[in-house]
Amino acid sequence: MLVGAEAGALTGTALIAIIAMLGCAAEWFAGTGFTESLLPFAGSVLLLTLTGSLALRLWWWLRARLQPRVAPLPALLALGLLGGAGWFASSDMFRRELANLRSLVGGTEEAERAAIAHQVFAAYRRSDLTQMQRLLERAQAYLPVIRQAAEANGVDEEVLVGIGAAESSFSPRDSKDGGRGLFQITAPPKGAIEAVKQQLGTDRPDPFNHRHNAFLGAATLRHYLRDMEGDLFLGLLAYNIGPRNGGLRSIMNQYGARDFVTIQPYLKNLPRDYPIRVLTAALAYRLWRIDGKLPRYEEGSNARHIQAVGIPGLGETLRASRKGGAEPPA
Missing domain, CATH: 1.10.530.10 (Lysozyme)
Structure with a gap:
């Protein structure tokens, strides 16, 4: 059960982070020019992918050290991250980034x-x-x-x-x-x-x-x-x-x-x-x-x-x- 809660919490946190980062990129690189807009946005997506991969590796490294000490600690930490992400998702800043992403995708x-x-x-x-x-x-x-x-x-x-x-x-x-x-x-x-x-x-x-x-x-x-x-x-x-x-x-x-x-x-x-x-x-x-x-x-x-x-x-x-x-x- 703890593994399921941990995975769900991390997934939710990651989704909120991805939306926020893509929304920021959509705002920073708005436009139709290839070198001014499209190429930097594509680069930000690549950077986001690499960052996500590094964050996942870091989590597994941290988890391997926390779980032997207190078994529920990784799940509790993941839930804490989700709580923080949820608080951020209720902010005006996140709503603005969500609107930027909706404009990009819509x-x-x-x-x-x-x-x-x-x-x-x-x-x-x-x-x-x-x-x-x-x-x-x-x-x-x-x-x-x-x-x-x-x-x-x-x-x-x-x-x-x-x-x-x-x-x-x-x-x-x-x-x-x-x-x-x-x-x-x-x-x-x-x-x-x-x-x-x-x-x-x-x-x-x-x-x-x-x-x-x-x-x-x-x-x-x-x-x-x-x-x-x-x-x-x-x-x-x-x-x-x-x-x-x-x-x-x-x-x-x-x-x-x-x-x-x-x-x-x-x-x-x-x-x-x-x-x-x-x-x-x-x-x-x-x-x-x-x-x-x-x-x-x-x-x-x-x-x-x-x-x-x-x-x-x-x-x-x-x-x-x-x-x-x-x-x-x-």
């Missing part, structure tokens, strides 16, 4: 995620937090049914709250364009209507009923996420555009666009900021749940804290969309 997908994330953080920074807090207080009455609708349709509850905030500010009403209720339901896809019929055991979902409305909103989001192959940004944009003009998929095909970077220039007359507004409200809801308040972005170390909390739904969605694996469960 490529285009990670660049997209980071670009969207910083648009959301900037939108949160500009938000009237007093008004946002009032909105979230109004949302409390609807959260149980939103949670049920999200679970039934396999979508993110926090993102669904963000949609409700963007659509109605949690003041259910009918709008001039025909939208109804919490999620401003207009023309939900037939598949979404059929799904809600089964989920609620009703022959005709009523968008004037808050529960039905929330389930229709969740089922509609699920439909558009599938249509956009799991891409959250595009799924939210498609939700807002709806079926008019053939829907977002038709617009993308018309212009040869494949992602949010290539579709944004063509959205002059369409709600290009809608996904940002949804995710900003979702972020505020997450912060409200975690902190019990909405911290101001520019005060103290709040920016780092808010970025560490992360944006609902944005962690793996864009990456999954490129692999075709983001279909919500039925």
